[in-house]
Amino acid sequence: MSRLNYHHLYYFWQVAKGGNLTETAQRLHISQSALSSQIKQLEQSMQVQLFNRQGRKLVLTDSGYQTLKYAEDIFSRGAELEQLLQQGMQPQRSPIRIGALATMSRNFIESFIAPLLATADSRYSLLSMNQTALLNALAGHQLDLALSNIAVQGNDSQLWQCRLLARQPVAVIGPPGTAQTDNLAEYQQRRWVLPPVQSPIRTAFDALAAQYQLQPDVVAEADDMAMLRLLARDSGALTVMPEVVVKDELQSGRLVKYLTLPQVYENFYIITTQRDLLHPQLTQLLQAFSPAGG
Amino acid sequence: MSRLNYHHLYYFWQVAKGGNLTETAQRLHISQSALSSQIKQLEQSMQVQLFNRQGRKLVLTDSGYQTLKYAEDIFSRGAELEQLLQQGMQPQRSPIRIGALATMSRNFIESFIAPLLATADSRYSLLSMNQTALLNALAGHQLDLALSNIAVQGNDSQLWQCRLLARQPVAVIGPPGTAQTDNLAEYQQRRWVLPPVQSPIRTAFDALAAQYQLQPDVVAEADDMAMLRLLARDSGALTVMPEVVVKDELQSGRLVKYLTLPQVYENFYIITTQRDLLHPQLTQLLQAFSPAGG
DNA sequence: AATAATCGTTCACATAAAGAGAACTATGAG
DNA sequence: CTCATAGTTCTCTTTATGTGAACGATTATT
Helix, strand or coil, X not given: CCCCCHHHHHHHHHHHHHCCHHHHHHHHCCCHHHHHHHHHHHHHHHCCCCEEEECCEEEECHHHHHHHHHHHHHHHHHHHHHHHHHCCCCCCCCCEEEEEECCCCHHHHHHHHHHHHHCCCCCEEEEXXXXXXXXXXXXXXXXXXXXXXXXXXXXXXCCEEEEEEEEEEEEEEECCCCCCCCCHHHHCCCEEEECCCCCHHHHHHHHHHHHCCCCCEEXXXXXXXXXXXXXXXXXXXXXXXXXXXXXXXXXXXXXEEEEEEEEEEEEEEEEEECCCCCCHHHHHHHHHCCCCEC | CCCCCHHHHHHHHHHHHHCXXXXXXXXXXXXXXXXXXXXXXXXXXXXXXXXXXXXXXEEECHHHHHHHHHHHHHHHHHHHHHHHHHCCCCCCCCCEEEEEECXXXXXXXXXXXXXXXXXXXXXXXXXXXXXXXXXHHHHCCCCCEEEECCCCCCCCCCCEEEEEEEEEEEEEEECCCCCCCCCHHHXXXXXXXXXXXXXXXXXXXXXXXXHCCCCCEEEEECCCHHHHHHHHHHHCCEEEEEHHHHXXXXXXXXXXXXXXXXXXXXXXXXXXXXXXXXXXHHHHHHHHCCCCEC
């Protein structure tokens, strides 16, 4: 039992799609006999029956159907590659394409790509999208890498590789000039701007709030970190978010950290396809970020 | 410029992964010279430089990197197929695997697979999951087909095929014995159970409610149709949902339709991978459902 | 700086695989 | 029954793949 012969598989694919040997042979400009024997060889080497010879018709077996699906996958990828190669493939160095969840902190993303900015000759393109679009784009090679704060659960046949890039402690942040304390309960009179109920941060916050018997007066919710940042800056309300989101405002004193929530973290993940080969320049990016570090 | 040679591509893949010709040649049990010439042939036939010969090292070019990614994709799929074929591939007819969005109406799903139930010898397995998992499973061949009420937007390079299978008018449904009218405003005093704010149905309902100056008293929200159905049945509140969800209850008179919302539809989509080959038995299922019909 | 070891390329030649074409078999339409 | 059609099987030719030795060029060693 030898290795899978892609040449044979190609012919099988062509025939299975058409369902007809003679026609396919004409289309491919080879003789039927060649096609016939190649497919037979595939069946023999793989020890599987791909077609049922019903009368003078070729009918896909169940195994044949399964195989066809894989072949479809394989050769349409191949066709994409061919097209890419034949249209010349832009000669200048193609940019590194990084996708990021649209709701993530821009500051965090910026800190991630900082090493790329330092390198003079590297080009990259950054795209914001939702989690589903992120995974689609990865699968379709529109992205080299995705950044997200939502993990992808590992399937049986791992399609995605998802690793923890960094975790940020989550803090209560608000305008300066008010008494700061590390006791949540003291913020009963304050107004709050929070991430939405489904989010992990909110869930953690709500649990803590319940524990401290705090009933927060929620004036606004937003899942977008950029939006949260604006609200934190301009609403006068307290917010709950990773510090990195309002890094600049904390530095300038426009906002201050009230307290860091214990045991609550925002996780940042880097997602690639399982068959993971990183763009050479990306390897150094990852090394800059020690796992679970900042 | 001939067609892409998968044999050449395979060797390129192996070498590019290892970065080393000699080692790879030994691993594959062929001579370096063979490897060298095959790769050179690939470069010539595709008219692209895959490696830069720097000193006595082979360094991937940018085009080479792109190509490698496709090759990785192609041959890991191939490896999966090989494994599947070599482990014998379960001889009994493999079941048709249908994935459905966990929040969809079970009645609708049942009506979709009804033709399969009628066929004695067909086996199928039904799996509930979220939209992301659905797409993952499709991409990884764990599913033949997915049912969802969320469309997948078409990317540039179409990965998914998403077609409208059916659309159901959405109705206000509630317990019998109260005056029915087709004027939304008359339901001001009622309690409501509604889909969550992000959902298309809710958005449409809210717009209508605003138009009729109805401020609904929302006692519960749920995105799961099975859950909504239970709430509709047991809460005494009014609900907004496609009729099919509570088909049985409407028939038995336990619930009644108050009014059908104009221009509001719940859409049901069937999602497959773009390189779309349907399981023979699925073709008939689709024909049973005329597009935009019931 | 000289030397040895390593790695990729090139050549002539051997071997294996793909393909052509005729003869053959079986099926289905008229 | 007969003929056209579709797939299989055979022999033979052509093409592609692979080998091993010689070569050139680069890196490491002393």
